[in-house]
């Protein structure tokens with residue numbers, strides 16, 4: 001580029017770049033996997049109906065600026081093979097304001113990867129576009145067969161998953177602190193290439209089969225030119241309706257919805273998916289010709305997001321889920337029945353969730369609160385201010401993922417092969433070293449969000465009155 005004049009070339013906001021990228025990914029995936037487009041239509045219909053029927057939900061979403069984001073909301077997932085690839089991905093996502101949040105160890109579920117999710121972090125950024133990418137790194141070290149490990153490593157070391165232009169634009173964004181509109185558009189186009197599907201494999205069928213026999217996921221990660229996006233997930237307001245609606249549109253969903261059961265106050269995350277497609281691919285023969293074969297990797301998923309839980313709430317969630325699974329193993333009933341039974345112990349009103357310290361809330365002033373803050377001012381405890389109709393509370397949406405659910409989603413798309421092997425322990429430190437950055441703690445982020453919302457309210461309310469001991473304690 002010549003005469004790149006920073007003065008006249010103002011940077012495009014990261015939120016805008018992320019929104020463009022999310023759009024481009026969705027358009028590409030719709031083209032590649034038509035069932036995804038079908039699912040998008042179904043979700044749009046279900047969401048419109050939910051908003052029509054549930055006035056409280058519409059009010060809550062309108063009030064928290066959550067309404068606009070929903071139709072455009074989705075997450076994707078990719079799997080990479082080397083530390084270097086992960087390192088560059090972190091830099092690529094940073095250009096769009098996406099940061100690594102939370103560490104997920106999937107090795108305990110027999111899946112030789114560990115993961116994080118790249119996503120926006122601040123409330124305003126989430127509300128503009130919450131696009132996230134669940135990103136897994138292969139742990140070749142967990143594979144016992146040394147010859148296979150070496151062969152896989154060699155294939156991975158010889159591929160470059162980023163275009164030269166993408167790498168140059170990442171460098172430029174880092175050096176300048178952003179990208180202008182023209183560069184940003186090119187960046188999106190180039191970044192998209194990394195996540196595109198390739199029908200031609202990097203390897204021959206023999207090596208593919210060996211990798212596949214070790215674990216299907218290893219074959220998926222190693223065999224191709226890049227980390228093709230393996231699913232893109234729209235957010236629905238009523239996952240039960242989508243689960244029922246899928247077969248009517250010729251889509252075959254997995255048997256159970258992952259996560260908590262249906263509730264009046266949704267918590268965390270519920271997810272379901274449709275089975276991965278068997279797709280025609282070509283393997284590279286020694287004589288340079290292509291040999292036809294097939295590969296199963298890409299699927300569709302839908303999710304419903306609920307309120308984020310505090311550490312106490314999360315512990316209760318994990319306990320009840322463990323209880324359910326233990327019950328299933330002991331043959332005490334079906335998974336669905338036992339899940340509902342166990343979760344009867346999880347309070348299901350926002351009031352209880354708050355007073356028992358199980359979930360995170362965003363506080364704001366009611367109209368009455370705003371009026372009071374303009375005239376006399378007031379102070380008090382959170383309980384008192386809520387009761388007096390001065391404060392209102394809304395759920396803080398869970399923006400992250402659940403390892404047990406993720407394992408269930410992985411498994412449902414892996415078939416039986418290899419899923420039985422249990423690999424070893426988590427290694428967040430190794431993951432962060434590869435990433436070249438620390439992973440953010442999701443619980444700390446939610447706690448900060450809640451605290452900031454409360455502090456804002458209390459400050460406004462006390463502008464006209466002296467701050468009381470009680471109010472600052474409540475904060």
Ligand code: OOG
Nearest residue numbers: 077134401405406409410
């Ligand atoms: C990722 C599976 C995890 C989710 O929504 O929990 C995931 C993968 O299959 O690569 O996307």
Ligand code: NI
Nearest residue numbers: 077134233301
């Ligand atoms: Ni997913």
